[in-house]
Each structure stands twice: as structure tokens, then as C-alpha cells.
Amino acid sequence: MERIGVFVCHCKLMAYMDTGTVVEAISKKPDVVHAAAYEDLCLAPGLEQVKDTIKNEKLDGVLITSCSPVLHQEVLRQAVTAAGLEAHQMQAVDIRSQNGVKENTERAIEAISSALDKLKASLPPVRTKVPITKKVLVIGGGIAGIRASLDIADGGYEVILVERTHSIGGHMIQYSETFPTLDCPQCIETPLMTDTGQHDNITIYAYSEIEEVTGSIGKFKVKIRRKAAYVDWDKCNGCLMCIEKCPPRVLSEYERYLDMPKRQAHRRAIWVPHAQAVPMRPIIDKDHCLYFTKGKCRVCEQACPSKAIDFTQQESFVEIEVGAIVVASGFDLMPKSAIKEYELDKDILEGIEFERILCPAGPTAGKVIRPSDGREPKTVAFISCCGSRDPEHGVPYCSKVCCMYLVKMALLYMHAVHDGQTFIFYIDIRTTGKGYEEFVQRAVTEDNVLYLRGKVSKIFRDGDKIKVWGADTLTGKRIEMAVDLVVLGMAMLPSEGVKELADKLGIATDEHGFMVELHSKLRPMESSVPGIYLAGCCQGPKDIQDTVAQGGGAASKVLALFAQDEVILEEAAVR
């Protein structure tokens, strides 16, 4: 390069250096034919100046020095290529720093000098055109994955939705009612689940996991492992007669292993998670099936009118090729055993267990009873921040949804048990969503939910009651209360196995295991790998509203990609 132009951008953010000195020093460098300071190069008038100067001065190299080019490098690059240069003929260098004027000026000159060397040495990148396979893989069938799948499928593209359990719906379908509008997920999520199941453009692989991912944007190759269900789902018609006859009664993972009186929450060894499952196809739990454990029974086989039971079924693999991937692998809750001050007891519940008890479609049909004795609890204590905002016992971050779901459950409980009493222990009440603060005020003023500000130091059974030791930091007094039931707002964690999944995809996770977005404010749907997008709680704790928004956002990213026929992959050339 023999005609290099250096454009020193300065706005208010650059007031901490002497741009005149920088320009003067740089203009003396060999091959620099143009060096000048400009204001706001990232805006349209600035970009026009760059284009004009390239043409007028017949530049063959451009160096733009500014604040961090992470976000506006693309705009600068477009301006340079519009003026007839190749992308590699431009370098952008970050000269913004926060020291004294003298140091900044010297540091800027050094940085620009090195960047000049780099610019002169740059070669045209190796470009490959990759035709885009216009199919998308969505990992996770919770509400984020469902939203993303439907939006992309409605856009006319084929979606392969992989779900680890044997029904889509995720955590949302387990909830009683959802804040702040109190609509039940069994009413509002099931239409989406059914739509996903029926959609011509969506193929669901339930009870399946991602085995291997290779390739890159436009052309990923994915191997899906379909776990052995011991039921031929193609033959099965979903009549569920097999389940009626199955003898074993087992604690259900869908009911969070709730051990209710009269085994209300138990499932059979062949089972579907709930009455609205999509797909409505059962699996056999090998660990509890009498045929697998004792070699006899086969009652389900006799009951099945479609001859779908297949005890010899093996896991199988499906290989697909997709142009983009949406990760919506969701969250898990910190187990209550992590808080050792709180005793493990049947009447000390995790929030989601109480959701099941409150849920009209739950094991008690919404009748509020205690797991220990089936009695209606008359006093319930809710404990916020169990593991969240607590580096000592759990995680430093706020799980964002606990304040709202605890007060929601307190309100639902008050609606179900009119002579009941609720206490919510809290550190701060965080209600930042639309209609959230009003919801809390309603619970306090209309439903007599009582808030106590303080942490709870110990919870244990004392005869028929559960003792709660805490503090009311507003009055400075110790609190000891005996209640019938305790509900813990456990911290949200990334779903189990997130690290392995991230490794297979080659995308970054943070110190807690949440997947890292490309930019925390401006590119929240993009992972660190082009063509792989993020939706929902795999990226960080969030409520249903935000999860759905991000699911739709990820879908729009995929649709924008699929609007093109090919992507150009650039690889730096090596001399």
C-alpha cells in the first residue's frame, strides 16, 4: 500500500487526548498521504467524508481510529467497500482510553503505528460461498423453543425441534397460573403446543438429545440421539390403555417427585407426563417396569390395540443438515438440599412443587393440601432468595422471577383457602415487569398477603408444625413462627448438561453455565458462534414474557438469515 489515509475520529468521548498531536505524528509515517481529525465518523456525514476522501486522494489503504469498533466496524467497512476498496484494505483501531491527556495521546500514536503495520501486511481474505440450508434446529421444547419454532415454521421454513423429555411444554406447563394476569398455562400454552405438534413445517423429536454438531453457519450437520422409549411411536395411537393396566406406582419427575397422600402424584412405569402431552406418546421407565426388572408382566403389551410395545427397541440416531440453530435449553432449579439450614421435609416445598399442588390440572386437582398428612394448610410461609443473591450458599445473581411467582402463589393460596394466612420473607421485592408492582399491591391490599423483610436462618419440623426462624429487619426483632407449610423460592440454574451441550455447539458459557450472548444489550439473541442463536433461560434467568420475546427474536434472526441464499465465510489469509 502506498497511499494510506488515516481518519482520526474524535467526539466528546475522545476529549481526553490531543488529536492535533496524534494527526501530526501519524502524517509523518511512510505511505501516509492523508491524515486528519474528523467528528463522528460513525454517522452518515462522517462516512460520506471517508468515501469522498478515498476517491479524491486515490487511497489504497484506510485506517480508522476511534472508540471500540466492536459495534460499528461493519458500518465503516461498508463505507470503505462502497468507495471501491476491499474490506482488508481497512483497519479500525480502538484508541479510546481513560488515562491523562499526555498518556492517551502517546498511547494512541503507538496503537495507530502498529495498526499501520498490520494494514500494510493484510491480504485479501479467503472467501467461500456457502449455500444456506434453509432448515433450522431448535434445541429445547419449552415456551422459548415453541415460540421460535412456530415463528420460523410460519415463515415457511422447516423446523426440527429436539426435546429431551417426552413432551414439549417445558416448565411453563407445570405452573398453576401465570403472573401477572393469572391465566393458566394449560389454557394458554397448550394451543401453542398443539400447533407445534400439528404444523406441517415442524418435526418434533421428543425424548431425544443432541449427540454431535459439526459444520458452520449455513450448513451444520447434527446427529440426534433418539432414546429408546420401548414403544413404537409410529404404531402408537396415543390411546394410553397401556398406562391404565400398568401395575407399578412410581414418584413422577414431572410432578417433581411430590409424594402426596394416596399416591395422588405417582405415575406408572409406562407413562406420559400429563394429559396434554405433545406428542401424546408414552415411554417405559426401564428402572421400574416389572418386565425389565423381574422378567414378567408385559400387561401393557396385551393392552395395546396397536401392538406398539417393543421391549427390544434400541436407541437410534438421526442425522440432519440445518442452516441455523436456536438453543432454548432452559433452566433447572437449585435443589432445596443445597440450603443446609433448612430441613428436608415433605411440608417444606420448592416453589415448583407448590405450583403443582395449586394447579387445577395437578395431582390434587388444585385442592391445597399438605404432602405429609393431606390436611389443608392454614398458614404458609414463603421464603425468597433461597440460593439467589447468596454467594455463601448458592449463586450471586438474582433469579428475577421468584419475587413474582412467590406472591402469585401466596395470592392463589389465599383464593383457595379463605381463612388461611401467608407470610413472605424477602430481602427486596423486585417487580420490574409490566403490571408486576400492581400485582404485588393487589396481593397485599386485597388478599392480605403479609410481607416480612428478613432472611430465614432455620426451618425445621416441630411435631405437626414447621418452625421458621427468621428476622424482621424493619422492626429489628427475631421472628419464630410455626406454620403448616413452607415454600422456598429456589434459585434458577442453567439446565442440567448445559456445559456438554455448549461444548458440542462450540459456544461460550459464563461462570454460572448460562450461555453467553454476543452483546449483553444489543445482540442478546446471538451466541458466540454465527448461525447459533439463543432464546430463553439458557442465556440467563427470565420470566415467560421475556422468554417468549427472545424466542421470537431468535426466530427473526433465523428468518433474516434464510432470506439470503448464501453466506460468505471469510477466513484470514496466511502469508
Add this chain to the structure above:
Amino acid sequence: MSLSYYPGCTLKTKAKNAEDSAIAAMAALGIELVELPRWNCCGTVYSFAGDEELHQLAPVRNLIRVKETGGDRVATICSFCYNTLKRANLLVTSNPEKMHTINTFMEEEIDYEGDVEVVHLLEVLRDDIGWETIAEKVQVPLTGLKVAPYYGCTLLRPQEIAIDDVERPTIMHDLLKALGADVVDFPYATECCGSYQIISNPDYVSQRVWDILSSAMRRKADAIVLSCPLCDANLGQTQKELMQTHSEFKGIPILYFTQLLALALGLDPEICRLELNYVDPRPLLESKELLRQ
């Protein structure tokens, strides 16, 4: 195998039952407890008074005695002695300046550098012998004896010196299970007994003791098992008064874990000095047929 052993004052006076049963039981397990020569009071109470170096002299001097025997490890039975010695170790290792001051002050002694490991006998049982080996050596399983392990605070606090999980310890549970007992978990197992408040504030202690005992009894415990002579004194001595204030309360025996260990290993019950316990445990143990000769 022999192990340097620091008894402390109480084990030589009020808690002979803890010491005698421990020495005999450990011998039966193949470990000879060798009493530290020229030991002095561990320095309890005073050593907790702020972080003044002067108050650390007593525990540090004891640790120097261990070094003089050529040893680098010392075991305690009394939880309070364990706490005092271990905290002195923690202080000197985390604060070289204070270690220097202490060494300079005690110029007649060899220098101490935090190089003696302080262990509690429960840790020796867990880490040096192991629950499985102990279970194999049990001659008289404590079948049907419902015992509630009581840890108090000195084995577990501060966190840096805890012999087990601070909030949910299991070390004594595990020992008692290995001995064949029915272990009763109760929520007051790690609550403080009131400690030295017994002198200045006895009513407060008797309230705490009642909370602890009644909680264990509501969980159907026949006896409480512990390792601290001060807890033993508070939990045992206060019972007479509690029987007067709570007419339904008939008393509950408090035993050292070492006594049950010796009994389960089939040693002569005489060695357990059960007559020294504040509440006589013999009727209970006889009813479970555990006092075979």
C-alpha cells in the same frame, strides 16, 4: 499405632467418664492415646477474648509441647479444647506477625509455626480408622437405642475449623450408625447449649437446654450423645431444675460418644464410668440389654 493426646482439665476432673472410655475404646481399635507431657490448660474462654496475643499463649504452649515430643499431630476429646487449640493454630498461621510476637514473648520456648495438626477424636475415627472398620469390630450393636447426636457449636464454628459440614454435620451420626444405633436427627443438634452463660445467666441456659432436650425427645430420642464436657454439664445438671418446672419431664440421659463406642466394642461397661453421668443412663442401657459383662 500411637497418637499424642491432649486431655485438658475437665477430662481429668468432671469428665473422667469421657477420658477412660476413650482411652479403652481407642486401644481396642489399635490406637494408643499417649498423654502429652507437661500439658497445661488449653486457655479456654480467655483465648476467645478478642485476638490479644497474650490469650493465645496457653494453647500455643500446648502445641509446642507436641513439637517437643517430636510429633506433628495431637488429638483432643473435649470439643472446647479442640476449638481453642485449633483456633490458636488458625490465628498464628493466618497472621505471621502475631505468630512472631507470641514466639518472641515466649523466648524460653522453641518457636511455633503452626506446624502441629489438631484433630478431634471423631476425625481420627472417621479418617484414620473408618466407619466400616469400626462397624466390623462392633461386638454389642446398639440395636434399638434411639440416640440423638448433639454437636453444639465448638466442633463446628468458626467454619474454618469445623470437623464437618457446619449446618448439617453427620460425623457423629455416621459413628453411631456404625455402632448399630438408631440415629435420631433433630433440629437443635447444632444450637449452642448456652455455654458459660450458666454462671452469669442460668435462667437463659435452662431455657436453651429445655429447647434442646424437648426437641430431641419429640423426635423420640432415648438419649443424647455428645463430645463436649461443658455441653454435658449444661444439658445434664440443668435437668433436675427442669423436672421441677416441667412436671411431665422425667429426664433424658446424656452420654459421651466414647462411652457408647466402648460399650459397642464389647468392653467392660465399668470402664465407661456410667455412674458419673449426670442422669444415670444404666436403666436405659439395661433395658436395651447393652450392659453385658
